[in-house]
Amino acid sequence: MKKRLVRAAFLDRDGTINKLVYYPDHGFVDSPFVPSQVKLLPGAAQALKILKKKGFLLVIISNQPGVAKGNMTKKAFAAIDRKFDSLLVSRGAKVDAKYYCPHHPRARLAAFRKKCSCRKPAPGLIFSAAKELCIDLKRSYMVGDGVVDIQAGQKAGCKTVFIGHFKPELWKYFGKGRKPDIVAKNLLGAARKIR
Ligand SMILES: [Zn+2]
Incomplete structure (x- = not known):
C-alpha cells in the first residue's frame, strides 16, 4: 500500500522565527552566536501553532555555517538549538x-569546507526531509526571509x-521570473495566508 504523504511548512530559522543579531564590530547581521542572543520574533510561536493546526509538519531548513566559519563551537551551536526549542515550548x-x-565553501574548518548540495539555495535539505518524513513537496511551502x-x-x-518587504528587483533571482506564491510581512501573516 502506498504511504500517505504529508504536507510540510519548511521554515527558515534566523530572521524568520528568531531575530537576527546585529554585530556592530563587524557591521552585519548574522545568526545568534550564543544562546542569550536567541530571541523569538513577535508572533512566531503563534504562527507555528496556526500552521500545525492547519495540518502542516513543521520542518526547519537552515544554513548554519557558524561552526564552519569559527563563529561558535559545536557545543554552542547545540546550546543555541536547545534555547530555540525551549523558547518555543x-x-x-x-x-x-x-x-x-x-x-x-570558504569554511575555516576544513571538515566543513565544501560546495555541498544542502546549502540553500540548493534544495538538498528539503529533498532529504521529504524522503525521510514522507512529505508531498507540491503541496508544501518553503517559508523564509531570504x-x-x-x-x-x-x-x-x-x-x-x-x-x-518584497522588492520587485528581486524577481530576477527566481526561476523563469516566478515570484514567491505568497508575500507576508512576518511569519504570523504568512501562517494566516497559507491554505
Ligand atoms: Zn551543506
Missing part, C-alpha cells in the same frame, strides 16, 4: 524536525512564501 509551540547545513529560501523552495517544487 514556553509559548506552547514546537517544530517537528530540523535540517541544518553545516557547510560553507532570496535563497525562495530559490530552494522553487527548485524543490514547493510553493514559496517570502517574509518581509
